[in-house]
Amino acid sequence: MKxxxxxxxxxxxxxxxxxxxxxxxQDGDPRTIxxxxxxxxxxxxxxxxxxxxxxxxxxxxTMPNGDxxxxxxxxxxxxxxxxxxxx
Amino acid sequence: MxxxxxxxxxxxxxxxxxxxxxxxxxxxxxxxxxxxxxxxxKEKIDDIxxxxxxxxxxxxxxxxxxxxxxxxxxxxxxxxxxxxxxxVAFRPRISEINDRxxxxxxxxxxxxxxxxxxxxxERQRLLDEKAEINALIGEAEALSLRINRMIxxxxxxxxxxxxxxxxxxYDITAALxxxxxxxxxxxxxxxxxxxxxxxxxxxxFKLRALLLTVFFxxxxxxxxxxxxxxxxxxxxxxxxxxxxxxxxxxLSLALWSTLLPSAAFGILLGSAYFFLDVFGIxxxxxxxxxxxxxxxxxxxxxxxxxxxxxxxPKRENWxxxxxxxxxxxxxxxxxxxTATVTGxxxxxxxxxxxxxxxxxxxxxxxxxxxxVVGVLLILIGSVKxxxxxxxxxxxxxxxxxxxxxxxxAAATIIAALFGYxxxxxxxxxxxxxxxxxxxxxxxxFLAGGAMSGDGAFAGSAVxxxxxxxxxxxxxxxxxxxxxxxxxxxxxxxxxxxPLILLQWGFHWAELTAWTYGIANKVSIGNISFSLVGILxxxxxxxxxxxxxxxxxxxxxxxVMARSRLDTGVRxxxxxxxxxxxxxxxxxxxxxxxxIDLSNLALVASALSVGIGxxxxxxxxxxxxxxxxxxxxxxxxxxxxxxxxxxxxxKKISVRATEIETFQRQTVILPNSELINAAVGNWTHKxxxxxxxxxxxxxxxxxxxxxxxxxxxxxxxxxxVLKNPEPFVLFAGFGDSSLDFExxxxxxxxxxxxxxxxxxxxxxxxxxxxxxxxxxxxxxDIHFRSGPSPSGAGASGSVDGESENEEDQAESG
Numbered sequence: 002m003k004x005x006x007x008x009x010x011x012x013x014x015x016x017x018x019x020x021x022x023x024x025x026x027q028d029g030d031p032r033t034i035x036x037x038x039x040x041x042x043x044x045x046x047x048x049x050x051x052x053x054x055x056x057x058x059x060x061x062x063t064m065p066n067g068d069x070x071x072x073x074x075x076x077x078x079x080x081x082x083x084x085x086x087x088x
Numbered sequence: 089m090x091x092x093x094x095x096x097x098x099x100x101x102x103x104x105x106x107x108x109x110x111x112x113x114x115x116x117x118x119x120x121x122x123x124x125x126x127x128x129x130k131e132k133i134d135d136i137x138x139x140x141x142x143x144x145x146x147x148x149x150x151x152x153x154x155x156x157x158x159x160x161x162x163x164x165x166x167x168x169x170x171x172x173x174x175x176v177a178f179r180p181r182i183s184e185i186n187d188r189x190x191x192x193x194x195x196x197x198x199x200x201x202x203x204x205x206x207x208x209x210e211r212q213r214l215l216d217e218k219a220e221i222n223a224l225i226g227e228a229e230a231l232s233l234r235i236n237r238m239i240x241x242x243x244x245x246x247x248x249x250x251x252x253x254x255x256x257x258y259d260i261t262a263a264l265x266x267x268x269x270x271x272x273x274x275x276x277x278x279x280x281x282x283x284x285x286x287x288x289x290x291x292x293f294k295l296r297a298l299l300l301t302v303f304f305x306x307x308x309x310x311x312x313x314x315x316x317x318x319x320x321x322x323x324x325x326x327x328x329x330x331x332x333x334x335x336x337x338x339l340s341l342a343l344w345s346t347l348l349p350s351a352a353f354g355i356l357l358g359s360a361y362f363f364l365d366v367f368g369i370x371x372x373x374x375x376x377x378x379x380x381x382x383x384x385x386x387x388x389x390x391x392x393x394x395x396x397x398x399x400x401p402k403r404e405n406w407x408x409x410x411x412x413x414x415x416x417x418x419x420x421x422x423x424x425x426t427a428t429v430t431g432x433x434x435x436x437x438x439x440x441x442x443x444x445x446x447x448x449x450x451x452x453x454x455x456x457x458x459x460v461v462g463v464l465l466i467l468i469g470s471v472k473x474x475x476x477x478x479x480x481x482x483x484x485x486x487x488x489x490x491x492x493x494x495x496x497a498a499a500t501i502i503a504a505l506f507g508y509x510x511x512x513x514x515x516x517x518x519x520x521x522x523x524x525x526x527x528x529x530x531x532x533f534l535a536g537g538a539m540s541g542d543g544a545f546a547g548s549a550v551x552x553x554x555x556x557x558x559x560x561x562x563x564x565x566x567x568x569x570x571x572x573x574x575x576x577x578x579x580x581x582x583x584x585x586p587l588i589l590l591q592w593g594f595h596w597a598e599l600t601a602w603t604y605g606i607a608n609k610v611s612i613g614n615i616s617f618s619l620v621g622i623l624x625x626x627x628x629x630x631x632x633x634x635x636x637x638x639x640x641x642x643x644x645x646x647v648m649a650r651s652r653l654d655t656g657v658r659x660x661x662x663x664x665x666x667x668x669x670x671x672x673x674x675x676x677x678x679x680x681x682x683i684d685l686s687n688l689a690l691v692a693s694a695l696s697v698g699i700g701x702x703x704x705x706x707x708x709x710x711x712x713x714x715x716x717x718x719x720x721x722x723x724x725x726x727x728x729x730x731x732x733x734x735x736x737x738k739k740i741s742v743r744a745t746e747i748e749t750f751q752r753q754t755v756i757l758p759n760s761e762l763i764n765a766a767v768g769n770w771t772h773k774x775x776x777x778x779x780x781x782x783x784x785x786x787x788x789x790x791x792x793x794x795x796x797x798x799x800x801x802x803x804x805x806x807x808v809l810k811n812p813e814p815f816v817l818f819a820g821f822g823d824s825s826l827d828f829e830x831x832x833x834x835x836x837x838x839x840x841x842x843x844x845x846x847x848x849x850x851x852x853x854x855x856x857x858x859x860x861x862x863x864x865x866x867x868d869i870h871f872r873s874g875p876s877p878s879g880a881g882a883s884g885s886v887d888g889e890s891e892n893e894e895d896q897a898e899s900g
Binding site: 037039042059060061071072073084086087 | 172178179182183186222226236239
């Protein structure tokens with residue numbers, strides 16, 4: 002039983018690590034972020050209130066207001082007023 | 089329990105380590121203010137840019153060298169990671185600046201009162217710093233793009249290289265001239281000199297290290313060998329007396345007798361290499377000779393052991409393939425020689441590379457080796473291994489296998505003859521190595537299939553051990569066998585598939601990247617999910633479910649049993665905890681699987697009306713079940729009457745209740761019927777109940793005497809309660825009898841049949857003794873002749889109009 006509990010705890014601790022970064026747009030207008038991941042660069046348009054997932058292994062992001070950030074792939078970005086804030 | 093106390097003892101240390109791990113980055117955090125930090129990061133990024141530039145120029149040089157390209161790629165990947173890390177390092181400073189800017193507020197527009205000078209200066213300073221950081225990250229971004237594009241370029245170059253290596257054509261005529269022999273002689277001489285000088289040097293100056301190496305590697309191999317023997321001894325050494333070993337035992341013998349000696353041999357050579365290296369006597373040129381030699385030796389050894397295990401030329405009973413003994417020996421030999429020739433070719437190639445030999449020498453060796461392999465393949469295909477029918481000639485391989493092997497042989501030989509030596513070598517190496525891996529995988533699959541066969545696992549050594557240790561029954565063992573078979577198949581694929589892909593020129597990094605990609609994100613249209621997430625969610629659910637069950641059982645047996653709770657309450661609490669546990673486990677599972685519950689809520693709200701209508705009955709029953717659990721109008725074991733159903737409650741589930749009638753028929757009654765309609769419960773608060781036994785005596789009997797007799801009978805029954813006392817009712821004047829009714833109360837209504845029986849027997853006995861008659865209804869029919877006095881004109885001769893019932897006490 003003890004072992005089962007330990008395994009359970011280990012899974013709970015380890016599970017969230019395998020997720021991508023996500024960005025949620027809190028503004029009323031669609032916002033565009035520029036994501037450079039690997040050898041490619043892409044514009045991602047996020048609709049109002051929408052959440053997108055991207056960048057599982059680390060990337061460079063340019064926020065709508067021109068700020069640049071580097072993500073490792075586990076963060077959540079909240080976009081408010083064109084500004085990205087990392088949670 | 090010992091391990092638990094150890095765990096508790098180790099806890100403080102563990103916490104300390106954790107603290108160090110978590111605090112270390114904070115302590116190591118660079119000074120995040122000021123331009124010193126930016127300058128140091130800029131230095132780092134510039135350094136990465138310099139290294140990238142160097143690698144880019146190396147890329148040009150090593151365009152033709154696959155190993156070199158892989159090395160460059162590994163370095164580039166490291167640089168890309170460093171770049172990301174240096175970008176991430178800016179994050180605290182950026183958020184500091186942003187926070188500060190927010191505090192300062194936006195610049196005041198014209199017309200508003202002017203800002204203090206200090207505020208303006210600070211804002212400007214912060215904005216400048218932010219711009220600087222942004223520019224730097226932009227630089228890093230561009231660099232990262234460049235690095236990643238170089239990585240992609242390397243992948244393309246390697247693909248091209250592979251294709252051109254296979255499609256390149258060599259001039260064979262030059263390679264087959266007598267000059268080549270001279271070159272061979274010279275190069276072998278060089279190799280001999282190198283090895284001899286190294287040996288001389290080592291023997292005279294590093295003898296002790298050499299001896300230690302030999303000792304340690306032999307010891308390592310011996311330990312593995314002995315441990316393997318000790319653990320799997322009965323699996324490697326077959327019991328020769330056993331006339332008909334089961335298929336599973338033959339398979340496991342083949343598997344273990346291939347894997348264990350090969351592993352021991354590999355450890356021997358690997359540790360020899362390792363210790364030579366550790367003791368510093370492995371010269372670079374010798375290392376480059378030894379490594380291919382050792383790897384070739386291990387592969388050849390493995391292939392030969394595999395052939396021996398499958399074909400078992402000396403032990404007919406243990407053969408996996410049903411081939412003839414003579415063919416088995418021949419095939420073993422042929423397979424061994426094929427592996428050796430291929431290995432020899434591979435090793436000689438490395439040797440020529442090392443000594444910078446002429447290309448013609450490489451071509452000549454490979455040409456001969458591939459032709460020999462082709463011929464050997466043809467020989468293997470032409471063996472007729474299967475026994476024919478009753479003295480007929482032996483049968484050849486199945487046609488598909490023959491076509492395949494002749495095809496490979498022909499392709500190898502023809503490619504070699506036309507000068508496509510690279511392709512030919514690739515083919516012959518793949519035939520040996522991939523063939524060996526495929527054969528091992530095949531044995532693994534067969535073993536998995538055999539394990540899940542009917543009763544096979546129970547008969548195996550592991551199965552017997554398990555059944556002894558945990559006293560498992562045959563069904564459980566059979567299911568375990570199924571699981572073991574499945575697990576074996578999965579393990580075979582997980583180990584074998586990457587090995588084969590590695591053979592085909594894929595690299596480890598690519599494989600892990602693919603696996604990571606597949607496991608983490610599978611996108612179908614807009615929906616993406618992660619396999620690992622779903623699997624771990626499933627696992628969490630299963631574990632959570634068992635934890636809930638365990639908690640439920642613990643609460644029931646340890647807590648509630650001792651708190652003298654009413655069984656109904658216990659039952660309700662247990663059921664409620666069971667359902668709550670499943671729900672919680674499911675929620676945990678869904679959360680772990682990374683499924684967003686908010687999406688689910690959206691769907692649920694949209695569909696709830698439809699679901700509400702569609703599942704009205706089920707929901708009604710569900711809610712009724714919850715009410716039953718809370719209200720507890722009856723509990724398991726109660727005798728209830730609901731409509732036409734009467735019986736004992738067996739189980740109250742959330743949708744329906746199981747009732748067992750006294751005919752032992754199980755009735756599943758939806759809970760809503762138990763809530764909406766009247767339910768009679770004989771044993772609700774207590775099992776007290778009244779039983780009535782009617783009895784009639786003949787007219788003319790002394791009723792006082794009857795009353796007394798009946799009361800006496802009722803009172804003297806041992807199961808009848810004294811209080812409320814039994815009562816004998818003079819119920820009425822019946823058509824043919826004076827009706828009495830005995831009414832008695834029982835402590836346990838379930839005993840009513842027994843009591844009724846006893847009382848009735850006693851009544852009959854007592855009445856007989858006292859001469860009291862129990863009448864039965866009689867009907868006298870009077871026939872009249874002549875016309876009916878009523879003159880109804882009825883001509884019927886039989887008129888049943890005079891139905892005079894008379895109770896006549898006719899004794900028999």
